[in-house]
Amino acid sequence: MLKLVIVGGSSFGLTVAEIARRTKAFAVEGYIDDSPEKLPSYSASIYWGTTDSLSVKKIGSKKLFVAVGNNASRRNLIQHIISLGLESSLVTLIDPAAVLLGDVSIGLGSVVFPGAVIGPHANLSKGVVVNAHSFIGAMSDIGAFSNICPGVTVGSCTSIGENAYIGMRASIIQSLKIASNTVIGAGASVVNDIDFSGTYAGIPARQISLN
Template identity: 25%
Template sequence: MHNVIIFGASSHGSVVLDCLEKEDKFNVIGFVDSFKPKGSLVNGYQVLGSEYDLPYLMSRLNIEGGIVAVGDNWIRKKVVDKILEIIPGFNFVNTIHPKAIIGKDVVIGSGNVIMPGAIVNANSILHDFCILNSNSILEHDCEIGDYASLAPSSCCGGNVFVGSFSSICLGASVVNGIEIGEHSVIGAGALVVSHFGDKLIAYGSPAQFVRSREIGEPYLSTIKKRYFSNLASLEDIV
């Protein structure tokens, strides 16, 4: 069983840990987190240090891979970039909770998290570093770009395309055949019946364009509080 680490010891990290434990494919060694004290415990696992400790940790603990547990799509990308800067070619693993359902001929990239109750139906494609949260549905023949995410109980009908870094928020539904561009956010509870482009926020039923957004603009309240209250600290890790 390969030794792996989790990057990010927040509440999202705890959910990713639960997926890894239930899947029972990897041996979790601990967390890497720049915001928590080294040696502190999270769900019984130790925080081993920051990204800069990786070379030592990998040689000392025989670590063969890991997964980034950061809920915000853009920050997840920045953390991945930092890891690859320190350890080029680092092995990012997937975790798929055993209560998720994966259909026939589904293609899954690397670094993805698929949580309990999630459904990915036949012929769909997940690129890299995506999150499919609890009870989210990705119907047949869908495609989800790098670093995109589906929030809990969101649903994409058949033949939906979601661009890189975009987020379908809590309970939102996207009808069949819709395309959503990159870096866009579909708000909680929205019903999407028309196409949307890049770098925008839309919500409502039916969903309407609300405003444009900047690349990397935070959209999760917990991320805003934790990561953007101290920009200097954020820059230290990304």
């Protein structure tokens, strides 16, 4: 069993820890977080230090997972870990209750929550979060560091750019293209391509602000 250190000790980190345990491949060794005063009591009990303490010497043979919900912060931390020469320590986590249909590609540092369904030949880049009970259709592409929230439906052959945030229970019909850095509000229904980054909400989804 591999020893796992989780970067991010909040509620997201605790959830990721349970997914890691459910795989039966990892034992959680501790948490790294830059705001220890805000940590839940459990993660605080095995606190390892701030991100400044990350090093090849400290991590050794242990594995790392970045459990930070904010896309930009998750991207920066993963890139920082890679710059330290620790890329081989990063892992991908897939809950045993997730369903991957056929040949699915999931990038380094991504996590797939229980109840998620990913169709054949879908491609998830690195640092992607696929939350519980979401659906990603066949031959879809999800860009690096994007966050697919619980209950989202992404139609087949859809392309979502990098750093996108798709809110709870939003739906995107098949064969659309969604620009990088786009935010889709909870419950929105996307029925047309989104060519420019911004925040979109409503049924059908319309732009409500620029990012």
